[in-house]
Amino acid sequence: MLSNIWYFGLPSRDLSRGKLQHRQICGEPVVFGRAPDGEVFALRDLCPHRGAPLSEGGFRNGDLECCYHGWTFDIGGRCTSIPALVADDPVDLSKITVPAFPVCEAQGLIWIWMGDGDGVETPLPVIPAVGERAPQIVHDVEFPVNIDHAVVGLIDPAHTPHVHESWWWRRPSERRDKEKRFAPTPLGFDMVSHRASSNSKIYRLLGGAPEVQIAFALPGIRIEHIRAGKNFYCGMTACTPIDDKRTQTTHLMWWSMRWLTLLRPVAMPFARSFLGQDRTVFEKQAKGLNFDPDLRLTGQPDQQAKWYFRIKNEWQRAADAGSPFENPLTEATLRWRS
Numbered sequence: 001m002l003s004n005i006w007y008f009g010l011p012s013r014d015l016s017r018g019k020l021q022h023r024q025i026c027g028e029p030v031v032f033g034r035a036p037d038g039e040v041f042a043l044r045d046l047c048p049h050r051g052a053p054l055s056e057g058g059f060r061n062g063d064l065e066c067c068y069h070g071w072t073f074d075i076g077g078r079c080t081s082i083p084a085l086v087a088d089d090p091v092d093l094s095k096i097t098v099p100a101f102p103v104c105e106a107q108g109l110i111w112i113w114m115g116d117g118d119g120v121e122t123p124l125p126v127i128p129a130v131g132e133r134a135p136q137i138v139h140d141v142e143f144p145v146n147i148d149h150a151v152v153g154l155i156d157p158a159h160t161p162h163v164h165e166s167w168w169w170r171r172p173s174e175r176r177d178k179e180k181r182f183a184p185t186p187l188g189f190d191m192v193s194h195r196a197s198s199n200s201k202i203y204r205l206l207g208g209a210p211e212v213q214i215a216f217a218l219p220g221i222r223i224e225h226i227r228a229g230k231n232f233y234c235g236m237t238a239c240t241p242i243d244d245k246r247t248q249t250t251h252l253m254w255w256s257m258r259w260l261t262l263l264r265p266v267a268m269p270f271a272r273s274f275l276g277q278d279r280t281v282f283e284k285q286a287k288g289l290n291f292d293p294d295l296r297l298t299g300q301p302d303q304q305a306k307w308y309f310r311i312k313n314e315w316q317r318a319a320d321a322g323s324p325f326e327n328p329l330t331e332a333t334l335r336w337r338s
């Protein structure tokens with residue numbers, strides 16, 4: 001699991017004022033909270049007294065109160081009171097702290113920095129075209145594989161006709177030769193803007209001649225941007241490790257078409273079925289991965305997976321050396337059948 005990087009935490013709408021949410025990220029228990037004044041924060045979700053999750057408590061006078069003995073902490077994790085102490089007890093509250101994680105809220109999304117420092121020098125993923133609008137659809141799935149397998153599955157063009165076979169998407173018999181151009185970006189690589197493949201029925205619904213751009217960035221963020229005339233659709237899939245065997249994958253969608261908003265109840269099952277197909281194949285793959293097999297990334301269909309491992313290793317190497325990350329990738333064209 002990569003450190004010194006922003007991970008997707010949760011959508012802003014899951015964290016109203018005065019609310020706490022537990023998550024496990026990179027093996028760490030995390031409590032996300034939004035203070036009554038609206039500020040978002042994240043702390044280690046363990047009370048330093050006797051380990052009760054702080055997410056099981058609540059807010060008291062703007063501070064977080066543990067559910068067990070009522071110790072309170074400010075949103076930076078500093079202990080502010082221990083109700084059981086008499087007034088002249090010499091315990092020094094300033095020595096009692098809960099580790100805090102830097103967080104950032106933008107475009108209706110909350111990101112968390114897992115690593116040293118505050119992450120200000122590392123750019124957050126940006127969803128094009130949507131401004132500060134919150135996503136119209138958010139769908140979460142837990143994949144029973146580590147983040148590497150989840151990410152590789154996400155950027156793998158070869159599984160699409162196989163795993164996502166359906167009448168509304170495409171059939172394996174409709175495989176065609178594909179040729180796509182790729183260019184490096186600050187934290188990953190873009191599949192350069194191109195005309196949508198004519199064998200994807202759903203693209204035709206957008207009207208016009210859709211242009212598609214797909215961006216991939218560390219630690220495991222894929223953003224698809226489709227433009228057709230004045231309309232756009234953006235989909236972001238974010239992989240966040242729960243631990244070294246499970247990955248939380250969140251799919252978020254934004255669009256400009258009013259008719260699609262009316263169809264939202266219909267669109268939701270499509271999102272569910274799409275990620276459900278991935279989860280089903282990951283469940284099968286996990287059975288094989290229990291035997292820790294060697295993996296064979298083969299040919300151009302697996303080239304994006306090889307790039308992922310290359311930039312991930314380089315990111316970690318640069319972070320460990322305290323030097324800036326330089327993307328080792330160069331422009332390339334890949335060909336495959338899907």
Ligand code: FES
Pocket residue numbers: 047048049050051052066067068069070071
């Ligand atoms: S465990 Fe939290 S106050 Fe005791």
Ligand SMILES: [Fe+2]
Pocket residue numbers: 153154159160163164278
């Ligand atoms: Fe998939």
